[in-house]
Amino acid sequence: MLLEDSLGARIDALMDTGTRRILGIAGPPGAGKSTLAAAVASAFPGLCVVVPMDGFHLAQSELERLGRADRKGAPDTFDAAGFVALLRRLRAPVAGETVYAPEYHRELHNAVAGAIPVPADVPLVLTEGNYLLLGSDGFSPVADLLDEVWFADQPEHRRLARLVARHELTGKAPSATHDWAHGPDQRNAELVAATRSRADIVVPMP
Structure with a gap:
């Protein structure tokens, strides 16, 4: 995925402030949050570190x-x-200090601590996850720690198809994959969809 010029311009505006900025990408499971985050990182090499909430x-x-x-x-x-706590540390970088973030590994079904280094001189941190705009379950402070939030939007049929395919790659049986995508994942997706209006912009995903 190539980053659209209008999105790149928004990031340029964020980084023109001269201080560390944090961009959030929210959206339901399978909407393409990681794809969009990767496109941002590719468009701004050396200037952006992706720190997923999944860690x-x-x-x-x-x-x-x-x-x-x-x-x-x-x-x-x-x-x-x-x-x-990590977002608060990332908002106030200390010169010369590298902050380490955890990274989730689907093949392990667990996160690995200290896997993502965030040097103090990186101007943009990008975090992506389902619940960046959720106002409950301990996530309510998150939105105020982000300078901007984009919402990755995907047609429902395509989102579900992507989600099923992703689960199959982790080794789930087809029947279990369908049940999980249409059960627990769907309940989470509906919860996330209710936060869509809180985003600064909605990004239609290809």
Whole structure:
């Protein structure tokens, strides 16, 4: 995906301020948030680091202990407070200090700590995730820590097809993939869709 000129201009305007800025990309599962984030990073090499919210998934073992593994991806299956704390650190970079963020690995079903370095001199941090605009479950401070939020929008039939294909790549059986995409993922998608109006812009995804 190539970044549209109008989106690039918005990023130029953010970075023209001369201070660290944080751009958020919100949207439901399968909407193309990671694709859009990658397009931004590709268009601004060396100037942008992507820090996905997914790095704050609770560990699979903890989800099982809490009895939440069957709805992984719901708001209360994330360390929202940890995510907020990281965003606050990223908003106030200390000269010469590198902040390390976690990264979620789907093949491990867990996040890996310290996987994403964010040097202090990087002008733009991009974070993408389902719940950047959610006003509950510990995510309410997030929106105020972001300078701008884009909402990745995808036609529902295409979003579901992408989501099913993504789950199949992780080794889920076709029947389990369908049930998960139309069950827990769909409930999360409806929750995220209700936050769409809070975004600064809506970005139609190809």
